[in-house]
Amino acid sequence: MATQTPEQLPKLPSADQRDAYEAKVNAELDKLNARIEEFKAKADQAKADAEINYHSTVEELTSRRDALLAKWEEMNNAGEAAWQDLQTGFETAWNELAKSFETAAQHFNK
Numbered sequence: 322m323a324t325q326t327p328e329q330l331p332k333l334p335s336a337d338q339r340d341a342y343e344a345k346v347n348a349e350l351d352k353l354n355a356r357i358e359e360f361k362a363k364a365d366q367a368k369a370d371a372e373i374n375y376h377s378t379v380e381e382l383t384s385r386r387d388a389l390l391a392k393w394e395e396m397n398n399a400g401e402a403a404w405q406d407l408q409t410g411f412e413t414a415w416n417e418l419a420k421s422f423e424t425a426a427q428h429f430n431k
Contacts, residue, residue, distance in 0.1 A: 374428075386418060389414045392407065392410060
């Protein structure tokens with residue numbers, strides 16, 4: 322085994338170099354931790370926004386359902402002559418409600 326000259330030996334970092342490197346690593350870790358916290362905050366905000374969106378959609382669907390039930394009640398209380406006219410409006414409202422549910426389901430299943 323050949324002996325190495327002092328120039329060939331790996332240099333050990335000085336205490337100052339180690340301290341500087343440690344400070345640099347700690348600073349980078351602090352930056353990473355800050356980014357992680359930022360991402361967590363954004364995720365929490367997204368959850369809050371999604372929750373608001375869910376509630377808004379549920380309220381809209383409930384309102385449409387209630388309007389449909391009112392039309393149904395009106396149909397049931399109508400005479401024979403008005404029944405057919407009301408049935409067309411009821412079926413239109415029913416189809417709109419079904420489309421709203423479909424849209425909501427697609428949105429929420431993303």
